[in-house]
Amino acid sequence: MLGIDRIKCDGHGVCADLVPELIELDDWGYPIIRAGQIPQSVLPHAKRAIAGCPALALRLQTIAARR
Amino acid sequence: MSIAVLAGPAADHGMESLAEHQRRLGPLPPPQGALVDAIERSDLRGKGGAAFPVATKWRAVASQRAGAPVVVANGGEGEPLSRKDRMLMEQRPHLVIDGALLAADAVGADDVVLYVGADHTGAIQAMHRATTERPAPQRARLRLITVPVRYVSGEETAAVHFINAGIALPTSIPPRPYERGVDGRPTLVQNVETLAHVALIARFGDEWFRSLGQGKASGTTLVTVGGAVPQTVLIEVPQGLPLSEAVNAAGGITSDSEAVLLGGYFGSWVESSAAWALPLDPGPLRALGYSLGCGVIAVLPSGRCGVVETARILAYLAHESARQCGPCTFGLRAIAAAAGRVSGLTATPGDLERIQHWAGLLAGRGACHHPDGAAGLLASALRVFGAEFLLHDSEHRCSIASAAAAAS
Numbered sequence: 153m154l155g156i157d158r159i160k161c162d163g164h165g166v167c168a169d170l171v172p173e174l175i176e177l178d179d180w181g182y183p184i185i186r187a188g189q190i191p192q193s194v195l196p197h198a199k200r201a202i203a204g205c206p207a208l209a210l211r212l213q214t215i216a217a218r219r
Numbered sequence: 220m221s222i223a224v225l226a227g228p229a230a231d232h233g234m235e236s237l238a239e240h241q242r243r244l245g246p247l248p249p250p251q252g253a254l255v256d257a258i259e260r261s262d263l264r265g266k267g268g269a270a271f272p273v274a275t276k277w278r279a280v281a282s283q284r285a286g287a288p289v290v291v292a293n294g295g296e297g298e299p300l301s302r303k304d305r306m307l308m309e310q311r312p313h314l315v316i317d318g319a320l321l322a323a324d325a326v327g328a329d330d331v332v333l334y335v336g337a338d339h340t341g342a343i344q345a346m347h348r349a350t351t352e353r354p355a356p357q358r359a360r361l362r363l364i365t366v367p368v369r370y371v372s373g374e375e376t377a378a379v380h381f382i383n384a385g386i387a388l389p390t391s392i393p394p395r396p397y398e399r400g401v402d403g404r405p406t407l408v409q410n411v412e413t414l415a416h417v418a419l420i421a422r423f424g425d426e427w428f429r430s431l432g433q434g435k436a437s438g439t440t441l442v443t444v445g446g447a448v449p450q451t452v453l454i455e456v457p458q459g460l461p462l463s464e465a466v467n468a469a470g471g472i473t474s475d476s477e478a479v480l481l482g483g484y485f486g487s488w489v490e491s492s493a494a495w496a497l498p499l500d501p502g503p504l505r506a507l508g509y510s511l512g513c514g515v516i517a518v519l520p521s522g523r524c525g526v527v528e529t530a531r532i533l534a535y536l537a538h539e540s541a542r543q544c545g546p547c548t549f550g551l552r553a554i555a556a557a558a559g560r561v562s563g564l565t566a567t568p569g570d571l572e573r574i575q576h577w578a579g580l581l582a583g584r585g586a587c588h589h590p591d592g593a594a595g596l597l598a599s600a601l602r603v604f605g606a607e608f609l610l611h612d613s614e615h616r617c618s619i620a621s622a623a624a625a626a627s
Contacts, residue, residue: 157391158545158546161545178550178580179553180550182549182550184584
């Protein structure tokens with residue numbers, strides 16, 4: 153799944169544009185990430201969101217590592 | 220109970236000296252390889268709030284290969300309703316230090332940091348004096364660090380951050396402190412009460428510890444009982460004891476009470492009718508959706524409104540946010556502001572719906588559990604005081620205030 157460093161995240165919102173299948177934004181523009189495994193078809197978009205995050209706050213992580 | 224964390228001289232005696240401590244309990248037991256196994260069999264859980272199994276944490280630290288570990292005895296105690304950690308350090312500093320040294324031996328640490336809230340002056344004095352009473356080889360392993368008291372400064376990554384860099388704010392995980400903590404070394408951050416229990420288990424064994432509990436529960440636990448009782452008191456109770464008996468031991472309730480706040484500001488409101496029978500034991504409480512937290516039992520007095528109290532706590536928690544993560548900085552602030560309007564009978568249309576919506580969006584969205592704690596408290600308040608929230612929000616009325624006005 154997508155993991156996020158909440159301290160680094162500044163709410164730019166780029167991720168929600170790049171991978172809306174996995175991310176929506178709350179009322180303040182901060183990402184709400186869909187839990188669970190990322191579908192194969194969405195994975196390239198998730199990787200673009202990771203690369204495109206201005207704060208470098210996104211990463212791929214195993215579901216067990218989630219908190 | 221002749222042997223317990225708070226057994227020994229009365230509270231007004233002041234700190235128990237090293238001589239008194241050793242006369243009562245004997246010397247510090249030598250390092251024992253099997254201590255972690257005894258801790259595991261004792262089912263000792265962390266007393267800082269999360270009730271994490273202590274033996275699991277020790278093994279995680281001991282299994283790291285990134286340098287000699289560090290032990291942090293966490294006496295930051297930022298929870299406003301709790302007194303247990305500061306009073307324990309004031310009265311039984313040597314029990315805490317024994318536990319910290321035993322934990323250090325168990326995980327292979329030389330460096331032991333005694334991390335104490337700077338406002339807790341009695342605790343600082345006692346811990347300082349206790350370190351000076353220790354023989355030089357032990358003293359050389361101990362350093363006392365005081366931290367400005369904030370709600371988050373006792374969070375374990377915040378403790379590590381403060382010791383490393385003087386900034387008592389949580390950091391992102393991974394790495395967790397057991398992987399990379401003080402000076403980049405594996406670090407065991409353990410609440411001071413937990414360490415006091417370790418000092419007794421090392422002397423008297425896990426069977427003795429288990430026998431202290433009531434029913435299936437194990438050991439004792441410190442609780443701070445406040446609110447509608449004669450005075451706020453610290454008591455030690457067998458785990459598994461019904462909540463009502465802890466309140467009775469604290470002098471009993473001084474008024475009717477609608478609800479109890481269990482676990483502190485990160486805890487839950489519970490209707491009194493359901494609260495009295497709850498066993499003070501982390502496992503069964505968790506199964507019911509509650510937590511003993513850091514052992515706070517606060518009885519809501521009659522004449523006090525749960526909506527108002529909840530709004531006050533949310534305002535405090537919003538103010539105490541480290542303001543590092545957006546959902547906590549902005550979401551918690553917005554919730555607190557809306558709850559303030561509702562409680563102050565100045566709600567704007569939709570405030571209560573907004574609070575309910577936002578409350579569901581906080582959990583799991585911070586680097587630490589600050590937003591989770593606030594969300595849990597709020598969810599419990601909406602359950603227990605739901606009708607009163609509705610009355611405040613839609614009719615701008617408070618039934619407690621109305622009753623008081625009618626009586627005068």
